[in-house]
Amino acid sequence: MSVRNLEAMFRPASIAVIGASDREGSVGAVVLRNLRGGGFQGALWPVNRRHDSVAGGPAWRDVQSLPAAPELAVICTPAEGVPALVAELGRKGTRAAIVLSSGLQQPVAAGGPSLEQAMLEAARPFLLRILGPNCIGALVPGAGLNASFAPGQATAGTLAFVTQSGALATAMLDWANERGIGFSHFVSLGNSADVDFGDMLDYLGSDPGTRAILLYVESIRAARKFMSAARAAARNKPVILVKAGRTAAAAQAASTHTGALAGSDTVFDAAVHRSGMLRVDTLEALFDAAQTLAWPHPWRGERLALLTNGGGAGVLAADALACGGGRLAVLSDATREKLDAVLPPSWSHANPVDIGGDAPVARYTQALEVLMAAAEVDGVLFMHAPTAIVPAADIAAAVLPLMRKAAKPVLSCWLGGKSVTAARSSFAYEGLPWYSTPERGAQAWLQLAAYYRNQAALQQLPGIEPEDFVPRRDEALSVLADAAAVSREWLDPAQAQAVMAAYGIPTVATAMALDADEAAALAAHIGYPVALKIVSPQVVHKSDVGGVALNLASAAEVRAAAVRMRQQVACAKPEAVVLGFAVQAMARRPHGTELIAGLATDPLFGPVVLFGQGGTGVELSRAHAVALAPLNAPLARDLIERSGLGRLLAGYRGQPGVDQRALVDTLLKLSQLACDLQQVAELDINPLLADANGVLAVDTRIRLRLRGAAVPPSIRPYPRSLEQTLTVAGAQLLLRPIRPDDAARLHAFYENSSPEDMRLRFFMARREVPHSELARYSQIDYDREMTFIALPAAGTGPQPMVAEVRAVCDPDNLRAEFAIQVGAAWQGKGLGRALLKRMVAYLREHGTAEVVGQCLPENAAMAALARQAGFEVRPAPLQGTVDMRLALR
Structure with missing residues (x-):
């Protein structure tokens, strides 16, 4: 329900x-x-x-x-x-x-x-x-x-x-x-x-x-239902929440770095980010944010200019902005020259822009106009402390018209009590946001920035990506089944490497040895130099117990290292059960950056992907971020950016940057692994070495879920099983669900459609479909809606889309409303009939009670198509349309 x-x-x-x-x-x-x-x-x-x-x-x-x-x-x-x-x-x-x-x-x-x-x-x-x-x-x-x-x-x-x-x-x-x-x-x-x-x-x-939805959350029960509803609501209006328990311990004990770093509150933040909502820390901030987001801000970016009649207020706002990770705009020479022309020589000549406590009304309006026109300024926080020079109400009356028509966000802060009551009232009457302190004004800007970042994540549009990498899933499942058959919770290193290879993640050659002699023999086969690592479920941090030896160049060195490791582990961790040794080829990446990438399972939201700074001090670093699976390329890039490692990975001090495409591909493959292999409870790649030549998984740990039910992804992954081919007019077409990276295909399809086809499809003349609509049409929630697109089944290069059929279900799955459009070159060939038949079959399997649609009276072809498919077709004169209805239950 x-x-x-x-x-x-x-x-x-x-x-x-x-x-x-x-x-x-x-x-x-x-x-x-x-x-x-x-x-x-x-x-x-x-x-x-x-x-x-x-x-x-x-x-x-x-x-x-x-x-x-x-x-x-x-x-x-x-x-x-x-x-x-x-x-x-x-x-x-x-x-x-x-x-x-x-x-x-x-x-x-x-x-x-x-x-x-x-x-x-x-x-x-x-x-x-x-x-x-x-x-x-x-x-x-x-x-x-x-x-x-x-x-x-x-x-x-x-x-x-x-x-x-x-x-x-x-x-x-x-x-x-x-x-x-x-x-x-x-x-x-x-x-x-x-x-x-x-x-x-x-x-x-x-x-x-x-106008806006405010939530006080203590716990969520049905994660997939919550995420579907939140993403749908957040596309329509601001959804702002406070969640209790930010510092609570994770809901389950973690055995890997990833599990330890992906705490429950971190995952909840990732869910908020993915759904386009805004999370704040206090109830007061909840209502501040509602006030801030009520005004339709034309968002441009995060660079804020501070305009004040007192230096102290400017400093307080700048400090609050910096502490929250915000960005002060750097004024250009042109902007400073314009401010010089309207302000006295004593003005601050920097951001914050202090116009002086003796400022008359004209000084406020002129300075505000300059900042609102500055290309390097994305928004303005206007601050006024009461003075005896000009009543605050007069200043408010002068700046209000400017703020109403601003092409960028302008927030206001009216410091004081009775002296600014009238100014605050006039802003409230107009619906413009105002705040009582510089800190709250700066915090409001930070909330605005976070909200639009989350909205961007909700509405990102990937470009056309190459056809999906298809993993060797059966091979990976076979490895997991072998481990589960003997109740092995942790895969041995060779098994972990096999799973990585099945999902196309580059690894170093790894073999499993039971004793020192076998380790020496395997090292000779792999080729020197090699690395030797202890294998024990009880040893998470191998280096801490002397469980890693590098650059071993001979059989004697391998044997000696193996004996030494057993002794050191026995002393440092006597309860540890040593299963053997992993023998690996030495990874030669002299300029590689040590990263971590991994998977954890949240008990509510299911699999999450972690990325950040790796190495032995991984848990001491704060440069990490998590994202809900499944990911696409923009979401993977967003995860990298949120980790705080963006500038490091871009290269510095003459060192080339890492291969970003390889890094993104690795995160996408991990995401797919998480959705495909829900038996995997935790996975660590640490370190994941990255440089200009690609990435290399040096050490991988995988823990299986031997007991208890798997927690599915809270966002339904792409349903590959619904793909099929069909023959229309002698041509092979691929019919598959739409994906986020189809936005460019969809844009081209609409752009190449005739004006009449677009009018019949959207019931009005349209020259183009805006970005937000393309995002909405291509980033569908597979639990609640379905769109099948048709494109050529064979050929080179990006294949164009030739038709679509979409259906959106109500939240109770009682009714689905469908729409269909076929490209001009394919009309009259039976493709529309095939698409509608496929959608009706899908909705019947989905349990939908009825499917309905509307078309314009002059769209005789659509009405005929519906009748052929068994729909009841009736004119609806009051709406000026023709109604189509088919009962499925």
Whole structure:
């Protein structure tokens, strides 16, 4: 379930309060009072099993005696009776319930399911949706709904706030009311037994009355559902969250460097980045960010200019910006000359731009205009501290028109109290963001930059990549099966090298020896010099126990090193079980940079890819970043950039940079391995040597998951199994799901289509499809939508796209809306029929209930195609379209 019946929960026509009471201070009394005080205009039916009157009005003894089925029931009764009440409400026809009761975690009977599970089982046959249990309820001020026991009402507004903490909800409501912050929805999830963050994001993401979505998160249950909903909502409006537990320990013990570095909070940050949301640290920052993102900023970059009438404010803002990793704009000579012309000689001549405490109104506006026009400035933070020279309100009136029409973000900071109240009010009235301190202004800019970085990650457009590398997956699975058959949790080095080779990752020749003599024999076969490494599941850091010997040039040196290693390991780690020795060819990369690349499994979000600085001190370095699998090339490059190693890898002091393409390819192959081989729990390549000639995996450790279920990727990987070939008009075509790197193909397809074909496809004349739309069409969520594209099955070079069919499902998979377009050269050859047949078959397998579409009345070919495919085709005169519908269930 997702958004089904949530309209009945948040905009009900009738409400029953189960457990309504006259007892002062009881939950039932508070809820009834709040509903009446909130202005609810629908039918309101108190239910009390002992009384026929509650709060001066009629009451009903039970659900069955109600005059009709309430759309929403608010349950305020003890936990033991909740499952039976839910079943009774379902039979009555109720579609939503808010369960305020706590204590549903206890079992119905000894050894039986919990009351919460029994409640869900009772609701399921009737598709009755449940908010809670153990929540304070929900408020929708615009609908007059206060179905909660919160101490007061909420003001109507355009922010939605969803929280897991009931205590925090009441405090936040009080805090927001004091500051005049209004809400479209204010929802407490409680235990999230049914309605959870994914459901709320789906519902609020398409709610026209909600401008931004604010979340207070303690935990996420269904990661894939959450990620799908978050990515969809974040494309429509800002989604900003605070998550508790930033410093909590990882959810599982890690055995590799990657596992240790990819802590649960680091992975959650990666999920936020991937989904286009914004994470902030405090509740105050949550509302600051909502204010900042409310104004449609034409984003250009991260270089900020500070304009101030006081040096202290400028320094504080610059410090806050630097501490947050922000960038001050460096003023060009041309910009300084323009500022010289409008400012007194005493101005700061640098950024921050201090125009002096005696600045008249004209000085503010002229300096602001110069900075807004400067090419090297991406945004401006305007700061004013009150003076006796000019009232702040006059300055606000002068700069407001400039900020309204600015072609770049301009934020304002009004320091002080009563002296700047009027200025703040005028900005608030216009919807322009303002802040009370320089630090908060700088933090707002950092939030803005982070938000647009995440949005860029959400909307990145890869170029056309060569056809995917196809790994030898069966070979890798065979290696894993051999290890699992003997309950070997850690692959030996030779097995690890075989898995790397199957996935095309360059490695050094490696062989496994049981003793010193075998090691010497293998070294002679590999060729000197060699490296010798101890192999033990209990030894993670081999160098720490003398478990690595390099540049061994003879059999005698190999034997001596092996004996010495056993002795040193026995002393340093007596519990370690030595399985033997890895013999490797020496890696000759004199200018190679030591990196780490690896995989870990997050218990919630599944496989993640780590990249960063490697070597023996890997865990002491902060130059690492993680990303959710699967990756594509832009996401892999983004991972490298976020690690902080970008400048190092580009080359320095005469050293050439590393082969970036090889590095990206390695990360993509690791990502594919993570999605293909979910038996792999952890994987380390450390060091991964990188230079101008490519990369080389020197030491690889792979741990298998021998027990427990694998955690699938939280973003569904590309479904290669859906690829197929078909013959149309004697030509072989490849029909496959669209990929992010098809954006350029899609752009060319639309660009080469006739104006009439584009009008019939989009119901309006279009010269081009914008970047954001191309990103949306090519970066689809395979769990919720599908697009099949057709392109020539053979040939050299990038193959052009010749047709597409797409279908977008609603969050409940009840209805999918389809669209189809065939290139002019392929029209009338049966390709459209083949595409529609394939999509209908896919949707039927996917469990979709019906597929619908619309076309213009003059698009007779589309209507005929739909009729041939079994669709019901009817004119819709009021919409000026023709409706097409096919039931699949």
